[in-house]
Amino acid sequence: MSPAHPNRERSTMKSRRALLACALATGLLATACGGGSGDDSGPVTLKFQSLSDQPAAIEATNKIVKAWNDEHPDVRVEVVPAGWDGVYDKLITQFNAGSAPDIVHYEAAGIVPFAVDGYLADLSPYLSEQTRADIPKGILDSVTVDGQVIAYPTELQSYMVFANRKLLQRAGVEIPTGPTMSWEQLREIAKATTKDGTYGLGWGLSSPTAAFMALAPGFGGKYFEGTGDNTTISIGEGETALPELVHTMAYEDKSIMPVTLTQSGSKTLAPFYEGQIAMTVQGSYQAANIAKDAPKGLDWVVLPPLAGPAGPEQAANPQTLSVNIDSEHVEESAEFIEFFTSTENLAALNEADALIPATNSAREALAGKLGSANGWDAILSSGEHLTSAPYLFVDKYAQWKDTVATPAFQRYLARETDAAGLARELEDGWNSISN
């Protein structure tokens, strides 16, 4: 899953926490005479702040909640829809003011800091053995803080290669069909299909950090060691291998359409539809958009998951469901999340959102239902390789990402600095931020 969206909000987290601490003192003073109210009679009502945004996903969420409410008349769940944009600010105010919902929908990269600050309940006692065994270890690790499971992972994305079958065949390229494909294969196919005004690859890297961080595990890249404040950065071959490969493909092979390096992933789909590029690297969820928007004559295929020298692993940043530690109904909330993440429900939700379920059983159920339609088989198989990444647990990561990494990667891809300069900028930038 792309960490680009909410992570940027973490950049000011520390300073905001300090500001909010001052503000909280003022507010508490102002409301010293205020009191809360509680109602112990009647059925329990749980507030579930949901960020589902696609119409089908909203419908799937409401359907799951309705099924729960029908089965549990004493514990009713009320969906409170909210948007992704600004959700960090909303949550930090809600948690500080004691008005956060019982069940919180967010993503690992955004929710971990709230767990570190003690706002989330430890769900370990409520996580059934069956569910625990069903979640791949790497994904469970991404929502585990200090040994406590602070969220249930629900939906994920991976980076996949979408290809124009006709252009590959016209270039005499055999379309890869194995369990994975290597980056070297991608490079060779891109070179072979770059001809007659067509580029082999388009990759929307206007904000390159998210993709480079997510794909780094395949090259053995970690970027960070340690957690929280005790973090060090290390930029070696594993970290620079992918940027260097992109650089080589763009400027030596000339097999990447240059303008796409300055565009977003979505913008890169237009030349793919027009046959100007033979392949494009995209978030897996784009399969649904391509199926909807591509011209009727476009014969497209999803290639097997990319594997680097260290394997096909990609960093996981799953969407999550957590429980407010101040909720009066932590146990009931956890029970609802167990219900929400059952195989059938998680499969339905991920199908609606065009994402990858966080549990093995839901992924298998979805694979059985959808087969190879719209590349689902390749996309779902990539879910097996998603793993935790150190950056999820690093304080000031988002600040480093926005102010250091993204400009440095952009400069490198624009040939304004070399690989050694890139590594130096990434390290020096981190050191200036963290010290």
Next chain:
Amino acid sequence: MRFLARPARYAALAAYILFLGFPLLWLISASVKSSAELNSLSVNLLPQQWHWDNYGQALERQGLVRSAWNSLVVALTSTALVILIALPASYVLARLRGKVRMAGVAWILVSQVFPVVLVILPLFLILRTLGLSDSLAGLTLVHMTYMLPFALWMLQGYVSAVPVELEEAGSMDGASRLTVLRVIVFPLLAPGIVATAMFGFVSSWNEFFFALVLLQSPENYTLPITLKMFIGGEGKVALGPLAAGAVLAAIPSIVFFSLLRRRLTSGLMAGAVKG
């Protein structure tokens, strides 16, 4: 060459209007294009196929009409309250001299320097104590409070521009202080009041952060919150319905501005005082 001057002026004006209006034209164009066309390389103002479904989706999906109504109620009420308070207060600020005025001006300036993120939590807690959190009344109060300093500052400039001689002339003719204000000063301030009201309305209509944090129930969401919900996680944007929603959201503002435009005249006081 002089015969070319007028056409050149019109051409320049047309180019300027096009420059200003093009984003709106593009927004309207996007609102009637299909998702496939919006994600293609074609660059055309007129859509290949008119796709009115975006408007249906915008209206159905997120309760846009309800949100627009909420925004309208909050914007009109907070604007009216701001004008009601700022008008007499700005007169005092502009006409009085001494420490009270200095303190007032200092308060206005200081109140502008606090970052929103600093005040949001105390505001949230205060509103909760008053039973006004998650309510349009609470949001109206917050918008009013936030707009008031700038409205005061703005109106005080207009009051200062009204010549004191006009008030003195009124007094010489036997008018009381209140009559002078009602008959002479406030009518002359009409353009300033309209400009301030427009500022207040637009500020409230577009305000996102307070509404995001203070409103918890979907039935209370204002338009900016609802429109933002067309932008999803993972960079997913329902561009067509978002554009359609934005076009619909602009209508009340356009109506409000059209109604007040005639009042926004400058030079009203030209020639009021000789010498």
